[in-house]
Amino acid sequence: MSARNNILNRLRTSLAGTEPRPDDFNETLVTEPWQYTPDSRIQRLRALMEAVQTEVHQLPGEQWPAKVQALLESRNLSNVLYAPGTDHGQKLAEHWQAHGARQDLVAYDRPVEAWKEELFWEVDASVTGTVGGIAATGSLVLWPDRHEPRLMSLLPPLHIALLKASEIEDNLYAIMQKQNWSAGLPTNLLLVSGPSKTADIEQVLAYGAHGPKELVVLILEDQ
Amino acid sequence: MSQRIPVTELENSFRGRASEALADSQLRTNFRTAMDSLMRKRADAFSDPDEREDLRELGNHIKARALSKLPDLLEQLETRLTKNGVKVHWAETTEEANQIVHGIIEAKKGSQVVKGKSMVSEEMEMNDYLAERHIECLESDMGEYIVQLDGEKPSHIIMPAIHKNRHQVARLFHDKLGVEETDDVNELIRIGRRTLRKKFMEADVGVSGVNFAIAETGTLLLVENEGNGRMSTTAPPVHVAVTGIEKVVENLRDVVPLVSLLTRSALGQPITTYVNLISGPRKPDELDGPEEVHLVLLDNGRTRAFADAQMRQTLNCIRCGACMNHCPVYTRVGGHTYGEVYPGPIGKIVTPHMVGLKQVPDHPSASSLCGACGEVCPVKIPIPELLQRLRQENVKSPKEHPKVKDGGAKYSRTERAVWRLWAGLNTSPTIYRLFLWGATRFGKLTPKNVGPWTQNHSAPVPARRSLHDLARDHLGSQGTKGGRS
Amino acid sequence: MSELFYDAAPNATRVAPERPKVRNYPDKPPEVTLFGTCVMDLFFPEAGLDAIRLLEREGIRVHFPQEQSCCGQPAWTSGYVKEAREVALAQLNLLDNGRPVVVPSGSCAGMFRQHYREVFADEPETLKRVEDLAERTFELTEFLLHVCQVQWQDLGEPTQIALHTSCSARREMNTHLHARQLLGKLEKVERLEHDHESECCGFGGTFSVRMPEVAGAMVQDKTRSLMDSGAVEMVTADGGCLMNINGSLEKQEVAFRGRHLASFLWERVSGEKAS
Incomplete structure (x- = not known):
């Protein structure tokens, strides 16, 4: 541990005789410029996400499984990855069974090591939930867990995310406080604000760098 | 472009690499286009200057x-x-x-x-x-x-x-x-x-x-x-x-x-x-x-920078690159000219603590101190001020105990002597006026080539009469006294 | 570094100084000192004289202490603190009489207002005098605009010009805003924007001789954009930039030139050919 002690000792020596600076964090600076009415909140999130090539649909809450089916149909995709242990995963499965959808429902129900090749190359699309949205920046908040693993929103070329209209907050600070993030974060909390992109060649924007080429957000209105 | 010092003489220096980069018109176009676009995007993203300045101040306080x-x-x-x-x-x-x-x-x-x-x-x-x-x-x-x-x-x-x-x-x-x-x-x-x-x-x-x-x-x-x-x-x-x-x-x-x-x-x-x-x-x-x-x-090298309260501010950096996007030098010579991991204004102030000034002796002077970097820095690192400080450390003699790693890399007795003369000239009104007298009378004798300046400029020819002369004539002796009256 | 800027403890972690508040300008004083600057002294003395005339035209008595030389900026930006301090102290002593100081060059005014605090950071007693000088130092355009509140009649022919402002001056002194507003008072003068107007012309004091290749590329770009603006001439309130830009134009053997804003203004408002 000598590197550790050397570094810390040097830092402490340099700070000798000084006081730590007070915490003068002024939260109004990160909240006041970013406040919206309920309607404009959704409008802003849509506008920002659409500006980075995200497809956004707003629909009554119960209609989303049919919309997912339609999205897959229109793209002529053959399968979709889902999380069977979640509420929305079950709803999707029920819909699939009831309507005899032709796309394969692929359950993420085993460790990645068991099917890495398939997961990396053969999955066309995925459906995941979100724990909220952020109007100020046009972002989704994803809270992956054992039921809905991290790679679901990363590997498939099409990612369909479900966002409850009532869970869109004004800004990052607001959602962080409301959901009390500092009390306990998941292994990997994510903000997603569009499909994967790069501008590394001549600053020309190209979508689908390493993650999803397409992001579709379904904003679910309260029932 | 005007004549340059042959590249071979300068190859391994900032100047040498800069000369090569400047001669590459494709490279210059690539950088200018990209930096212009990045500057525009940043300006659009901070459309409210008050919000921007408040946020920069908050960012600075959080890092501090x-x-x-x-x-x-x-x-x-x-x-x-x-x-x-x-x-x-x-x-x-x-x-x-x-x-x-x-x-x-x-x-x-x-x-x-x-x-x-x-x-x-x-x-x-x-x-x-x-x-x-x-x-x-x-x-x-x-x-x-x-x-x-x-x-x-x-x-x-x-x-x-x-x-x-x-x-x-x-x-x-x-x-x-x-x-x-x-x-x-x-x-x-x-x-x-x-x-x-x-x-x-x-x-x-x-x-x-x-x-x-x-x-x-x-x-x-x-x-x-x-x-x-x-x-x-x-x-x-x-x-x-x-x-x-x-x-x-x-x-x-x-x-x-x-x-x-x-x-x-x-x-x-x-x-x-x-x-x-x-x-x-x-x-x-x-x-x-x-x-x-x-x-x-x-x-x-970070604890080394940390040890100096002024240089500690380099550790505010959040690696956004805005300083290089806005830097007129970086825009023209590109990142490779700096020869180190971190290019641009931020590179000039963080690299010396990592590798020492001897390895990057020209970094501190490769700036016109225009201040664009400091103006856009999101965490308000006073980059021009730190460059100026590095210049001080760079010309210190060993006896003056430079505080930055390998300081004194540009120490030169001759250059120091020139600045001593300059100080003598500018602190003695008599010598200064003697200098003006000479310069205005013999200005026409200025050689056509006066070193690097005439690479880009015509030779500077002093006026025939100095402002000191013109003002004295115009104002008379009444208006010529300074100090406590 | 100065306590005026930073925390009191010398090794305490620093925060940036607060944003400068809008400057409060005094009423027009009966007398001022003109600090001519070394570049103007030797290379653009007529512009200095025109600055004096502009001030006198406003009913102000101008003093030009013959003991003045240089503000100390060249040594300061080159890292020669001791030499800069000696020269700065000589000017400080000379200007230490409570009289407002007008400087027809933005970067030298910035030296008095901003950097003397750093130059004398270790000398608390001198710092008080430095603060006093900073408070009564004005760049020429700022002084004409806000202190004299000039009302001018434009006696010249219609013309189109480009305005260049020194980078340090615009950032430290807002000179670009002052000069633009002043020019705005001349009804027959149209100010044309030029490409990358806020970008440095490549002077930077000793930078232009230490890094002549880079500085040369910068001044080439600057002169090209000035000429491309369609303006018939360039004006600037900074001697260093003017020497750089005109020197380059002359080397390029083109007819386009810049001149000091003081000369341009004097010509417009006096109806006389500038000196």
């Missing part, structure tokens, strides 16, 4: 607060991360950091590493270190990948391949990957995606940098647009994050303004596509994510 209790925060970060299951390592030098990373890979008998974008790993020259030990370390950020493929170094900290245009990338992909030459950027990116996805799948270890390390929660925050950072930190069984000790912030909420400042300053985006907060390895019941997460905390 973190630095004012840095050792405590590092310990808190270590405690939290350890509790979360992350193994924390400390390295004083890049050699130590490389050994740690290599040790982790060895323990897993790994041979393939994928790397998300990390400037600290560039400091370490990790790719070369691992390659010498028969471990492939592949860059996965598109720009970094392009640069690595061509055996180059990044020329910009955010846009590593900005010095290349699409034709140059097309040719490179054709030559190295055997694909058909195409100028279609989308197609080029598709090629990169395909090639790299295989690597993500096969990699034994993923390496990443860190944008902010949050002490309160034990969290590593990474921003990116491509998804390669998420891939590198999620797909391989082991994730190793490498970062400088200055990246720690106290509280989770501190990152709210900092992320906003970072993405808006760097790219003019309200936020990046992904903001990735990692707080631990895969939990026993989880289905993906690395089983091991390591954090390597690197010093490499």
